[in-house]
Amino acid sequence: xxxATAVSNAKEIADRIxxxxxxxxDKEGRFSSEAIAALGPAGLLGxxxxxxxxGAALGPRTLASVITTFAEADASAAMVYLMHxxxxxxxxxxxxxxxxxxxxxxxxxxxxLTTLAFSEAGSRSHFxxxxxxxxxxxxxxxxxxxKSFVTSAGHAQSYVVSALSPEGKTxxxxxxxxxxxxxxGLSVAGPWDGLGMxxxxxxxxxxxxxxxxxxxxxxxxxxxxxxxxEVVLPLFNLGTSAVALxxxxxxxxxxxxxxxxxxxxxxGQTLGESLQTLRAQLATMQIxxxxxxxxxxxxxxxLERPRDTTMLRVLESKxxxxxxxxxxxxxxxxxxxxxxxxxxxxxxxxxxDAHAGAVMAPTxxxxxxxxxxxxxxxxxx
Ligand SMILES: Cc1cc2nc3c(=O)[nH]c(=O)nc-3n(C[C@H](O)[C@H](O)[C@H](O)COP(=O)(O)OP(=O)(O)OC[C@H]3O[C@@H](n4cnc5c(N)ncnc54)[C@H](O)[C@@H]3O)c2cc1C
Numbered sequence: 001x002x003x004a005t006a007v008s009n010a011k012e013i014a015d016r017i018x019x020x021x022x023x024x025x026d027k028e029g030r031f032s033s034e035a036i037a038a039l040g041p042a043g044l045l046g047x048x049x050x051x052x053x054x055g056a057a058l059g060p061r062t063l064a065s066v067i068t069t070f071a072e073a074d075a076s077a078a079m080v081y082l083m084h085x086x087x088x089x090x091x092x093x094x095x096x097x098x099x100x101x102x103x104x105x106x107x108x109x110x111x112x113l114t115t116l117a118f119s120e121a122g123s124r125s126h127f128x129x130x131x132x133x134x135x136x137x138x139x140x141x142x143x144x145x146x147k148s149f150v151t152s153a154g155h156a157q158s159y160v161v162s163a164l165s166p167e168g169k170t171x172x173x174x175x176x177x178x179x180x181x182x183x184x185g186l187s188v189a190g191p192w193d194g195l196g197m198x199x200x201x202x203x204x205x206x207x208x209x210x211x212x213x214x215x216x217x218x219x220x221x222x223x224x225x226x227x228x229x230e231v232v233l234p235l236f237n238l239g240t241s242a243v244a245l246x247x248x249x250x251x252x253x254x255x256x257x258x259x260x261x262x263x264x265x266x267x268g269q270t271l272g273e274s275l276q277t278l279r280a281q282l283a284t285m286q287i288x289x290x291x292x293x294x295x296x297x298x299x300x301x302x303l304e305r306p307r308d309t310t311m312l313r314v315l316e317s318k319x320x321x322x323x324x325x326x327x328x329x330x331x332x333x334x335x336x337x338x339x340x341x342x343x344x345x346x347x348x349x350x351x352x353d354a355h356a357g358a359v360m361a362p363t364x365x366x367x368x369x370x371x372x373x374x375x376x377x378x379x380x381x
Contacts, residue, residue, distance in 0.1 A: 001043045001056040001058070002058075003058060003061065003062045003065070005043075006043070006044065006047060006056065006058055006062050006065075006066055007062065007065045007066060007069060009042035009043065009044060010042070010044060010065070010066040010069040010070060011069050012042070013035065013038045013039065013042060013044075013070075014069050014070055014072065014073035014074070015073070016038075017032070017034055017035050017038050018032070018035055018070060018073035018074040018077050019073040019074065021034070021035075021074070022073060022074035022076075022077075022199070022346070022349070023346060023349070025074070025076065025198075025199035026076065026198045026199055026349050027198075028199075029191075029192060029193055029194075029198045029199060030199055031080075031152070031155050031199060031200065031201040032074070032076075032077055032080075032199060033155065035074070035077045035080070036080070036113050036155070039081065039110065040109065040110015040111065041110055042110075043056055043110075044056075044066060044081070045084065045088075045107050045108065045110050045112070045113070046088070046104075046107050046108030046109075046110075047062065047063060047066065047085065048063060048085060048088070048089060048092075049088060049092055049104055049107065049108050050092070053092075053101060053104040053105050053107075053108055054104075054105055054108030054109060055104070055107075055108045059303075059304060060234075060235070060238055060299075060300050060303040060304065061300045061304065063085060063235070063238065063239065063242070064238055064239070064241075064242040064245075064296055064300055065242075066081070067081060067082055067239050067242035067243055067246065068242045068243075068245045068246040068249070068296075069246065070246065071242065071243040071244075071245070071246020071247055071250070072246040072247075072249050072250045072253075073246075073250075074199065075196075075197060075243055075246065075247055075350070075353040075354075075356075076197050076198065076199035076200040076353070077199070077200070078242075078243045078246060079151055079197055079200045079202075079243060079356075080113075080115075080151055080152050080155075080200050080201075082235075082236070082239035082240065082242075082243065083115040083116050083151040083152060084113055084114055084115060084152070084156075085235060085239065086116055086231075086232050086235050086236050086239070087114040087115050087116050087158075087159075087160040088104075088107055088114055089231050089232070089235055090116075090160050090176060090218060090227055090231050090232060091103060091104060091107075091114065091158075091160065091178060091218060092104060093218075093227060093231050094178075094218040094219070095217070095218065095219055095220050095223070097214075097215070098178075098215055098216070098217065098218055099213075099215030099216065100178065100215075100216075100218070103158060103178065106157070111157075112157045112158065113152060113155065113156045113157055114156050114157065114158045114159070114160065115150060115151050115152040115153075115156045115158075115159055115160070116150075116151075116159075116160050116232065117147040117150045117159040117160065117161045117162070117179075117205060118130070118147075118160075118161075118162045118228070118361075119147065119148045119149050119150075119361060120132060120145060120146060120147060120148055121146040121147075121148045121204070122146070123171075124148070125359075125361040125362070125363050125366065126361070126366075127162070127228070127361045127362075128172055128174070128225055128228055128229075128381070129171040129172055129174075130145070130162045130163050130164055130174050131164070132144060132145030132146070132163045132164065132207075133163060133164040133165075133166065133168070134163040134164065134165060134166050134175060134177070134212075135166060136166040137211075139213070139214050140211050140212060140213055140214065141166065141177070141211075141212050141217065142209050142210065142211055142212070143161060143163050143177060143179070143185075143207045143209075143210045143212060144185075144207055144208055144209055144210070145161065145163055145206070145207045146189070146204065146206055147161070147204060147205045147206070147207070148204050149202045149203070149204065150202065150203060150204070150205045151200050151201065151202045152200065152201055153188045153192065153201050153202065153203035153204070153205050154188040154201060154203065155201055156181060157180070157181050158178055158179060158180050158181060159178075159179045159181070159186070159205070160176055160177070160178060160179075160218065161176070161177050161178075161179045161207065162174045162175070162176055162177075162224050162228070163175060163177065163224075165221040165222045165224075166221065167221065168221070168222055172225040172381060173221075173222040173225070174222070174224030174225050174228075175217060175218075175219055175220070175221050175222065175223065175224045176217075176218040176219045176224040176227055176228075177212045177216055177217055177218060178212075178216040178218055179207070179210055179212065179216070180216075183210045183211070183212075184210070184211070185207055185208040185209050185210040185211075186205065186206075186207055186208075186210050187205065187206050187208070188203050188204070188205055189203070189204040189205055189206045190203055190204050191203060194356070195352050195355065195356075196349070196351075196352030196353040196354070196355050196356045197352075197353055197356040198352075233314060233362070234303055234310075234314045236318075237299075237314045237315070237317050237318035237362075238296070238299055238300070238303065238314075238317065240318050240321060240322070240357050240360060241292070241295070241296050241299065241317045241318055241320075241321035242296060243321075243325075243357065244292060244321035244322060244324060244325035244354065244357050245289065245292050245293055245296055245321070245325075247325045247328075247329060247350050247353055247354050248285070248288065248289040248292060248324060248325055248328040248329070249289055250346070250350055251285060251289075251328050251329045251331075251332040251347060251350045251351075252282070252285050252286055252289055252328070252332075254332065254336070254345055254346055254347050254350070255282055255285065255331075255332045255335050255336055255347065256272075256282060258271070258335075258336045258339060258340075258345060258347075259271045259272030259278055259279070259282060259335070260272050262339065278335050281331050281334065281335045282335060284331060285328045285331050285332060285335075288324050288327060288328050289324070289328060291324070292320070292321055292324045292325075295316075295317055295320060295321070296317065296321075298313065299313050299314065299317045302314075311374070312371065312374055315362075315367050315370050315371050315374070316367075316371060318357070318362065318364070318367055319364050319367035319368055319371065321357060322354075322357035322358035322364045323358070323364065325354035325357055326354050326355060326357075326358065328354075329347070329350045329351040329353075329354040330351060332347045332350065332351065333347055333348065333351050
């Protein structure tokens with residue numbers, strides 16, 4: 001599969017499955033199993049995996065396009081896909097000796113959805129500092145943890161779980177483990193009823209003395225933090241930026257459609273024909289959206305050809321994208337007025353979904369702190 005085929009497959013799924021169901025799934029907080037079932041045959045679950053395990057071996061450019069395409073139709077499904085790709089990359093980067101090849105082949109074959117379970121009730125958005133600690137018992141480890149938000153909770157076949165290493169000395173001495181969904185002691189701890197991203201099942205999960213065999217330890221003891229920063233963070237920040245771009249494009253399209261169709265019958269004009277102020281706000285939305293697209297292109301270029309400024313771009317991208325998505329969808333709410341407020345349009349879902357980007361860790365605030373430290377030469381952690 002090449003880039004164009006992947007994006008066209010994503011568009012077909014977005015048009016056929018995501019867009020028609022997005023409104024109802026959002027209303028009911030319903031996870032779209034149909035969307036996930038379609039991703040496998042389309043070759044998208046193993047998008048970035050190497051060909052040896054059946055993957056499409058495509059890069060960040062394709063990932064960004066696929067996620068943007070999904071998010072234009074349904075940001076919840078786009079987030080589910082993004083968390084899957086991030087977790088898959090972590091599994092693929094597993095240490096020597098990890099028995100992950102069957103999982104990777106299942107992912108490529110479209111039989112396996114995975115996700116990240118990093119955030120904990122105790123350390124909140126500081127996902128790099130789990131408070132749970134793995135305990136070693138003979139060859140195996142035992143995990144007991146309260147994971148506060150896990151996208152695809154109860155729907156994934158596996159979870160990439162962080163915990164402090166058994167002998168870890170500092171708050172970032174974490175290790176990553178692959179926990180199968182049928183592991184005794186693993187359970188979803190409550191419902192997901194968020195303001196936005198309502199259809200992605202980001203529920204809390206509990207691990208109660210889950211026994212993990214050595215082959216399912218993904219990183220060396222204490223090397224979880226490195227994997228979070230080097231494997232997960234670039235993809236996650238690129239992907240959340242792409243989700244934001246999809247939301248912005250959908251907001252521009254939805255606003256334009258409303259301005260072209262809603263009428264002042266007493267004036268014999270559409271809203272767009274009648275009010276220059278609305279046209280100007282639509283223009284600002286378009287300018288901001290295209291600016292975000294250019295930023296994402298720049299980040300893709302930095303990921304394809306890493307250089308000194310790559311980590312800074314990774315940090316900047318998500319921080320900026322979260323703000324742009326909130327600004328563009330807020331303007332859409334204002335321009336579309338009562339029609340948006342009364343939920344006649346999809347705009348209010350975009351507005352609610354856009355707010356998740358800034359909340360998801362690393363949050364916009366934390367990213368700004370990191371960027372400021374990086375500029376001043378102060379260690380990030
Ligand atoms: C829809 C959704 C899906 C999610 N999916 C997953 C998932 O799949 N896996 C997963 O592991 N987690 C997931 N999360 C969790 C997410 O990544 C965050 O950990 C969580 O939302 C943060 O919760 P909090 O606001 O309680 O954090 P808090 O740490 O309490 O943050 C509160 C406020 O303090 C600010 N703040 C915190 N630290 C700093 C700092 N150092 N400097 C400046 N400001 C700071 C934050 O920006 C925020 O505004 C998801 C969250 C959401 C909303």
